Amino acid sequence: MNQEEILRPAEPVGAEQVAEATQLLQKYKAGxxxxxxxxxxxxxxxxxxxxxxxxxxxxxxxxxxxxxxxxxxxxxxxxxxxxxxxxxxxxxxxxxxxxxxxxxxxxxxxxxxxxxxxxxxxxxxxxxxxxxxxxxxxxxxxxxxxxxxxxxxxxxxxxxxxxxxxxxxxxxxPNFFSLSLEDTKQLEERWPALKGHGGSTLDVPRYIHDDSIDTSGKSVVVDWYYKRPDETGRPRLHYCKFCNGVVLYASQNDPALAGRGLYDHGKxxxxxxxxxxxxxxxxxxxxxxxxxxxxxxxxxxxxxxxxxxxxxxxxxxxLSDTAGVNEEELADFGRDIVHVAGRLSEDTFHQMQTxxxxxxxxxxxxxxxxxxxxxxxxxxxxQGGTSGGVTAAxxxxxxxxxxxxxxxxxxxxxxxxxxxxxxxxxxxxxxxxxxxxxxxxxxxxxxxxxxxxxxxxxxxxxxGNVGGVELxxxxxxxxxxxxxxxKSTYSRLSQNEMAKECYQLGFFNPANADAALAALEMMDFEGVEKVRDRVRANGTLAQQLAAAQAQLAAFTAQLPQTNQPQTASGGRKALAAALPRPDTAANRGMNLNRK
Incomplete structure (x- = not known):
């Protein structure tokens, strides 16, 4: 069976298809x-x-x-x-x-x-x-x-x-394999069909460890993913799990997934x-x-x-053999005396310098x-180190x-x-x-x-539909x-420092809103949009406040002028009388009583 037949099996996945998939896996391993x-x-x-x-x-x-x-x-x-x-x-x-x-x-x-x-x-x-x-x-x-x-x-x-x-x-x-090494006894308890099917021919590479790891009681479990096109030509992802030549599960053998595939995304x-x-x-x-x-x-x-x-x-x-020096005493640094038989000279005994x-x-x-x-x-x-005299933050x-x-x-x-x-x-x-x-x-x-x-x-x-035509x-x-x-601690600290600098430069002063927005348009940092919105809102509030103050000044100018100075309470009463009152039921009633 060639690779195309593996992709498009005419019958449910069985021992023959698993054997062919195993051979294909060996080719992939060699590559x-x-x-x-x-x-x-x-x-x-x-x-x-x-x-x-x-x-x-x-x-x-x-x-x-x-x-x-x-x-x-x-x-x-x-x-x-x-x-x-x-x-x-x-x-x-x-x-x-x-x-x-x-x-x-x-x-x-x-x-x-x-x-x-x-x-x-x-x-x-x-x-x-x-x-x-x-x-x-x-x-x-x-x-x-x-x-x-x-x-x-x-x-x-x-x-x-x-x-x-x-x-x-x-x-x-066309195929993708994922291997795992699992305990054989646990596999046999979960899938009784595995009993009597030992001696796997598959081998997996292993990392080199200091400890000795015994893999004699383990078996290689293969998760085999492959794609098969359906009637419309769309690739369908199928899945087969097998161990020691025995099929443990296959999506093509599952009636609910045989035509649909394992996952709808097909990847x-x-x-x-x-x-x-x-x-x-x-x-x-x-x-x-x-x-x-x-x-x-x-x-x-x-x-x-x-x-x-x-x-x-x-x-x-x-040390020369003819020097007559006791080597054991010479090598023992705890001894104060080293015995010598004969006379020493530089030719027979001298220290080696390294x-x-x-x-x-x-x-x-x-x-x-x-x-x-x-x-x-x-x-x-x-890593936070400095060199070359760089000390400025x-x-x-x-x-x-x-x-x-x-x-x-x-x-x-x-x-x-x-x-x-x-x-x-x-x-x-x-x-x-x-x-x-x-x-x-x-x-x-x-x-x-x-x-x-x-x-x-x-x-x-x-x-929906348009004109009776289903869309x-x-x-x-x-x-x-x-x-x-x-974020890292340094990133948070840097952003906090930037916020303090903006405050010190008057970015959040409503009177400087236009200039601050012009500067923020040229800046790029995380959260800059929120800062722009806040500065823009401050500028809007400043404009509303200025308009209210101008309106208040206009109302004050319309008050009747008298030669006698008014007290503070009298000025507030005159201002209250000059300001328009809301058209409420209570005010209308008070006006009728006055009439």
Whole structure:
């Protein structure tokens, strides 16, 4: 059976189709073997255990220092990513969907929180920085919420994922495999059909650990995703789970999903977030691949320097066999007397001197460290350090802002991947949120409000008819804009300082509203629109106040002038008499009584 027949099986999925899928998986594994070796190697580098790769007997007994420059760079990038945790904002493409978009903007963060997305986001970023690619899986878990079902988001191990070699996008791969290693006994208890089907021919690559991990009692479970076009030519996503050649579940064997597919969106439920893109591959390379050579040079220089310091701090002697010196007493520094048989001379006994470190060696080491900082963009300024006499707060802020452009570029790619994840979540809501659900939303003022939501609002809506002609249905379509929900302490401090500067410059003085608005039009910072609205409102209030004062002055000028000065109470009474009274029933009654 060829690949096209796997995509379009004429009969339900069985042992024959699984055998063909297993052969195809072996081809995919062979095409990804080099990437798997690099992933295993990078994990050692991240744990600073790369000396295990140097299998050289000459290295035994020598210092094996592992400096943390590479690790510090990766940890700093991960901290930048967590400071810019994403938050979705759903925008409608049609006016009819504006209310639904607002509801989705409130509901999506709650769904992400219930799926423990922050932990998934953190784990994926570690793998993105180490391996060059972070992968998240967006699934529907029918067992969640007591059987009601809900969306599950999981960080995926790139070492266990396989696709057709040569494709740039996994959606272009005709098949996609996700492997996992699970306990055989638990699998047999869940699926009794597995009993007696041991001895799997599949093998999975493993990371190198310090502990010994026994995998003899485990089996490889394969999640096989593939696309098959329906009668209209639209690709339908199907799913088959098998282990040791036995089909555990297949969507094509399920009458409810045989013609519909697993997910209505028809896409593989995986999102790849690439750090540095490689051609003809959905996976990329990360910081370790770029910095490992420089880190190797730093560690070998540290090894040579440590060995030199140890040799220079230890007394060593050149001793001839004819010197007659008691070697045990000479090597024992606790003895005050060393016995000698015969007469010593410089030819038979003298101390060995080890030259100390040279200044150029230290300079070369520092230059390699600076090179690694430049490569990773992890300069001192980005971590709050100062150099070159820079002490002004504004100068430090400008240097930190310029030094964080690499982090901002990485965040943009992560936000694009996050938008794809949100689209998949909305599609799963549209398909599986049959029952109305209640979500607790925390407002800006800290008050709770409860929003009811179901997938019915996301499904195609009838378009009505014109002149007896049915217009069909229209499915709501949305745009997703990503912003940072969490800011670093430095960002909050910088924005607070800007607010104080605006106050000191008189931006919030109503009399300066026009000038302040002109300045704010040329400024760009987060929340600038709210500041413009506040300044514009202050200017409007100032204009209303000036108009009221002018009207009051006009009324005052119309008061009768007398030669005798009026008291303050008399002036208020005259002003009250001159001002027009509201046309109320009480006033009309008082006027009639006066008549």
């Amino acid at each position: 990804k073997a080099a990437l798997d070796r690099r992933l295993i190697d990078n994990e050692l580098w991240f744990r600073m255990g790369h000396w295990k790769q140097y299998k050289n007997r000459m290295m035994e007994g020598k210092p094996q220092p592992s400096s943390g420059w590479l690790f510090n760079s990766i940890a700093s990038k991960h901290a930048d990513a967590m400071d810019s945790y994403p938050e979705p904002c759903v925008l409608p493409r049609a006016a009819d969907d504006e209310a639904t978009a607002r509801t989705l903007s409130s509901v999506l963060p709650v769904v992400l929180e219930q799926a423990d997305y922050e932990q998934v986001y953190s784990d994926t970023w570690w793998r993105k920085l180490k391996q060059g690619t972070g992968v998240k899986g967006i699934f529907w878990d029918p067992t969640a919420r007591g059987g009601v079902g809900d969306i599950a988001i999981r960080p995926m191990n790139l070492l266990m994922l396989y696709w057709e070699p040569g494709v740039m996008d996994i959606q272009d791969s 593989y439920p995986f999102v790849f977030d690439v750090l540095y893109q490689e051609e003809d591959s959905p996976a990329g390379f990360g910081f370790i691949d770029v910095m490992k050579d420089c880190q190797t040079s730093i560690d070998k220089l540290n090894q040579a320097m440590d060995e030199n310091v140890l040799l220079a701090s230890k007394q060593r002697y050149i 030259a100390g470190l040279q200044g150029n060696s230290l300079s070369y080491l520092n230059s390699r460290i600076d090179e690694l900082k430049e490569i990773s963009g992890n300069r001192d300024m980005s 504004s100068a430090i802020a400008a240097l930190q802002e310029a030094g964080s452009k690499l982090s901002r570029d990485m965040l943009k790619s992560a936000y694009r991947a996050f938008a794809k994840e949100c689209y998949l979540i909305i599609d799963l809501m549209r398909q599986f949120y049959d029952e109305e659900r209640v979500f607790r939303i925390v407002g800006e003022n800290g008050q709770n409000r409860f929003v009811r939501f179901s997938g019915q609002t996301l499904r195609p809506q009838p378009g 069909g249905s229209r499915e709501p379509v949305f745009d997703i804009v990503i912003s940072a929900a969490k």
